[in-house]
Amino acid sequence: MFRKSQIGVEMFTKCDTFLTTRDRREASRELTVRRGKAVCSDSVRGIMKFHSTKFGATRAALVVASALGMTAGLVMAPVGAGASGTIPSKGTVYIIPKDTTNPYEVIADNGVISALKAYGWTGVVDSGTVDTAAAQEPAIQAAISAHAKAIVIAANDPSALCPLLNKARAQGIMIVGFDSDNYCKDNLFINQADTKTIGTSEVDLLASEIKSTGQIAILSAAATATNQNAWIGYMKTELKKYPKMKLVSTVYGNDDPTTSLTVLQGLLAKYPNLKGIISPTTVGISTAAQYLYTHSKYKNVVLTGLGLPSQMKAYTGGPNVKAFELWNPADLGYLAGELAIELSAGVTHNKVGVVVKALPKAKKLSENSSWTIQAAPKGSTDPSNFVILGAPYVFTKANVGKFNF
Numbered sequence: 001m002f003r004k005s006q007i008g009v010e011m012f013t014k015c016d017t018f019l020t021t022r023d024r025r026e027a028s029r030e031l032t033v034r035r036g037k038a039v040c041s042d043s044v045r046g047i048m049k050f051h052s053t054k055f056g057a058t059r060a061a062l063v064v065a066s067a068l069g070m071t072a073g074l075v076m077a078p079v080g081a082g083a084s085g086t087i088p089s090k091g092t093v094y095i096i097p098k099d100t101t102n103p104y105e106v107i108a109d110n111g112v113i114s115a116l117k118a119y120g121w122t123g124v125v126d127s128g129t130v131d132t133a134a135a136q137e138p139a140i141q142a143a144i145s146a147h148a149k150a151i152v153i154a155a156n157d158p159s160a161l162c163p164l165l166n167k168a169r170a171q172g173i174m175i176v177g178f179d180s181d182n183y184c185k186d187n188l189f190i191n192q193a194d195t196k197t198i199g200t201s202e203v204d205l206l207a208s209e210i211k212s213t214g215q216i217a218i219l220s221a222a223a224t225a226t227n228q229n230a231w232i233g234y235m236k237t238e239l240k241k242y243p244k245m246k247l248v249s250t251v252y253g254n255d256d257p258t259t260s261l262t263v264l265q266g267l268l269a270k271y272p273n274l275k276g277i278i279s280p281t282t283v284g285i286s287t288a289a290q291y292l293y294t295h296s297k298y299k300n301v302v303l304t305g306l307g308l309p310s311q312m313k314a315y316t317g318g319p320n321v322k323a324f325e326l327w328n329p330a331d332l333g334y335l336a337g338e339l340a341i342e343l344s345a346g347v348t349h350n351k352v353g354v355v356v357k358a359l360p361k362a363k364k365l366s367e368n369s370s371w372t373i374q375a376a377p378k379g380s381t382d383p384s385n386f387v388i389l390g391a392p393y394v395f396t397k398a399n400v401g402k403f404n405f
Contacts, residue, residue, distance in 0.1 A: 087345045088345065089120045090120055090121065091119075091121040091122070092146060092147075092149060093116055093124070093152060093340050093344075094123075094124050094143035094150075094151045095112045095126070095337075096126060096136050096140065096143075096153040096154070098127070098155075098180060098255060099129050099131050100128070100129060101129055103282065104308060105179075105329075107329040107333070108154070108178065108329040108333035110333065111333025111334040111336075112152050112336055113337070114337070114363070115333070115335075115337030115340075115341070115362065118359075118361040119341055119359075124142075126142055127139050131156045131222040131225070131256075132156055133156045133160035133224070135156070136153070136155070136161060140161065140168060143173060144168050147171070148168075148173055149173065150176060150343065151165070151176070152177075152333075152340050153177055154179035155177060155182035157182075157226075158181065158226045162182060165184045169184075174340060174343045176189075178190040178192075178333065179192060180225050180227040181226045183226070183382050183383060185383070186350065187385075188387070190332060190387055191386045191389065192327045192389050192392070193391060194391075195227075195230045195231065196234050197391070198306075198392060199231040199232065199233065199234025199235045199237075200237075201392070202231070202280060202304060203238040203241075203278070204238065205304045205325070206304050209276070209322050209323070210245070210276045212242045213245060214274075214275030215246050215248045215273055215274050215275055216245055216278065217247070217248055217250065217274060217278075218232060218277070218279070219253060219260065219264055219281070220232060220250060220252050220279070220281060220284065221252065222254050223252045231280050232280070235278065249270070251263040251267055255281055255283045256283065257283060257287050260287040260288070261291060264277075264287065264288050265291075274301055275301065276301065277301060277303050277304075277305075279307075281305070282307050282308050282326070285305040285307040285312065285324060286312060289307070289311075289320065290315070292319075292320040293314075293318055293319075299319040299320065302320060302321075303320045303321050304323060304324050304325075305324055305325070306325055306326050308326065308329075309326070309404075309405060312395065317396070317397030323396045324395050325392045325393065326392060327393065328393075331389060331390075334363065335365060335387075335389055338358065339356065342356065342359065351373060351385075352374065356373065356387060358370070365389075365390075371387040373386070374386055374388075
């Protein structure tokens with residue numbers, strides 16, 4: 001055993017401000033030991049580094065725990081390449097979806113909360129009821145005021161939220177994007193599936209169903225949604241493979257059923273010869289499916305896109321919907337929640353090439369058990385490093401009943 005004098009009892013009393021802060025591990029000051037004296041500086045890792053070198057990693061962890069009054073509350077976790085850290089038994093993460101009424105977002109948010117609960121952490125869901133950046137700003141302010149450990153956010157605008165998110169980051173709050181990314185500095189984005197694959201596969205699905213011929217349209221969510229615009233970009237590129245398919249219009253329903261129905265009706269009225277619609281949004285595709293199904297005059301309009309099986313089951317295999325795609329939004333949220341824990345606790349780091357592995361208490365996600373942090377593609381307007389959850393599912397009449405999300 002080592003004596004208290006070895007770890008510098010004095011250091012526990014000379015940084016009282018640090019020792020009384022709510023977030024002791026992520027606070028902006030640290031305790032380090034220099035020549036037996038205590039000083040405050042920049043991160044708690046200083047204690048770990050000093051004592052790991054002098055006494056070994058295990059003792060270093062105990063010193064930090066003792067110094068911060070957290071010994072009973074620490075969960076020691078195995079670490080990946082280049083990672084070090086411990087997971088506190090308590091923490092708060094703010095979950096900011098596009099809006100709080102979208103069923104898809106609710107499932108994803110609950111996935112985040114499920115991951116947090118596994119480690120005794122708390123998730124606070126906070127956002128507006130419309131898909132705008134302005135509606136999300138109060139939630140970011142609330143996270144800053146609450147000194148949250150992390151923010152998990154599906155951004156409604158790629159850049160409008162960056163000033164506030166950068167402010168949060170400057171106060172030690174980790175930022176994890178999911179579903180729809182923000183283009184802010186040092187962000188890690190949890191991509192639901194490969195962006196290019198989502199865009200190109202939806203065009204290919206529709207082409208196979210309309211014999212690669214005819215007028216088509218896109219029913220999207222918000223015009224500023226980064227995920228939607230990225231997918232649509234790849235859709236337009238993929239359409240070059242099908243010269244007899246013509247994209248006549250892209251309309252935006254803002255992930256609101258009423259608005260989606262209004263723009264859908266406008267499409268159908270303006271283009272009476274429309275052969276197909278791609279709706280890469282669960283609100284848009286479910287709204288369109290219900291309307292087309294109940295109006296037999298549109299039985300020849302084929303619909304595909306991204307939908308929840310629970311919402312699309314009644315229409316799949318009918319005259320309009322043959323196949324559609326999605327991933328499990330609960331798994332997307334779960335991975336985002338787990339990485340929020342790992343990043344804020346220092347168990348892993350947002351560096352290209354780092355392989356992120358599931359924590360011991362994590363549930364097994366159906367897609368993968370490890371994820372590699374990748375750099376944004378060259379030339380991309382989105383600078384974020386990212387991980388990919390996995391490949392999307394293709395739902396048809398044969399399998400849609402097997403899924404419960």
